[in-house]
Amino acid sequence: MRRIVGADAVCALIAGALGYLVRFGPAGTDGQHVSLGVALALPLVWVAAMLVARSYEERFLWVGADEFRRVFFASALLLATVGTVSWAFKLDVARGFVVLALPLATLLTLGQRYAQRQWLHRRRRHGLFRQTTLLVGHRAGVESLHQQLEREAYHGYRVVGCALPGGRDVAAQFDGLPVLGDLDEVVDIVRGFEVDTVAVLPSPELDGPALRRLGWDLEDTRAELLLAPAVTEVAGPRVRIRPVAGLPLLHMERPELTGVRRLTKGAFDRTSAALGILFLAPVLLGIALAVKVTSHGPVFFRQERVGRDGRTFSMLKFRSMVVGADRMVDDLAEESDGNGVLFKKKDDPRVTRVGKVLRRYSLDELPQLINVVRGDMSLVGPRPPLQGEVERYGYDMHRRFLVKPGLTGLWQVSGRSDLSWDDSVRIDVRYVENWSLTFDFMILWKTAGAVLRGSGAY
Incomplete structure (x- = not known):
């Protein structure tokens, strides 16, 4: 706790010093004593704002987005307070300094808290600080x-x-x-x-x-x-405590699967995918050329997958295996490294040399941006299943068909092929139950790290 408070103060001190130097220069100017005083006092005021926002309470630290939301709240509260006080007492506080220093303090604080969180998570995985x-x-x-x-x-x-x-x-x-x-x-x-x-x-x-x-x-x-609670896999934002007849009852809101937010998600998906295709065009052309030159067969591999409401669609991938690889599954079924339902093999003889690199960093999935533009898929969602897998689903797993499958998702950032079948079910149902735009942005952020690590990709 002391380390977080100290780091917050240092972030505010750095932001105040940079804000003052950028606004007034190293020598300063006459009449800016109030702004200099604010810059020097910013660490103390910043920590006080964090206390008021309750961002140091242990229940809000280390896990979840509540800690970061409280940092944003403290920043907005402090900005409003400085503006109100300077106006009420006619203090000569330069607006340029305030507008620069407070956002910078917010960004630095969020960055150092995220870094400390990641450090603690790594230690906890090794059995420390638990x-x-x-x-x-x-x-x-x-x-x-x-x-x-x-x-x-x-x-x-x-x-x-x-x-x-x-x-x-x-x-x-x-x-x-x-x-x-x-x-x-x-x-x-x-x-x-x-x-x-x-x-x-x-x-x-x-x-x-x-x-x-x-x-x-x-x-x-x-x-x-x-x-x-008896109800599991439901995220905090969907659960509220409501006083009913003098009793604190848990109210579970419906999952946000329809309405304006779904339209917003669709518009964001298609726009982002279209921009992604334009931005990545040289990379896509380079991969297509590498696939074509190094192995016999088409550049793209098309496969029927099951999407929202159980409708099938043709999913695109860069071909990473030899031609006819899908017909060889039965011959390799006994050697599967998958989870009993999904066929996976770590040293799959069907994968080409270029395909190993593509699969390692999920580059073979990039053509699915076209599926997103078409409306068959989303940027974030459950893994798109094969029809044969769907026939083996239980009741819970059919919840995934309430949303579009995704180019990435919780399965991508949670281990991919290393997941057991029970974990795959749990993760897909969790996504559907707790979908939100914020949740999607969090998964997109984590996808970059998962792809670079390449864990569970084979």
């Missing part, structure tokens, strides 16, 4: 939440054990976790194992009064109490 966590509930819920926390270790929760109905009389260990006691022994477990976080899953034994008493008892410890 909170000890106790899972409380029934077996199915405990197992599911344990797997989720292990998949996303960067959130910083290290599960040390669980409390189940029946406790140690049922089993000494469950899902690789020690069973530390019964649901009635949670507080004793917290004290005995110095637990930082207690995550309680829905269970009939822990009804309203029991949960209230548990919260009271945990107030005498350092442990935080987290309640896991």
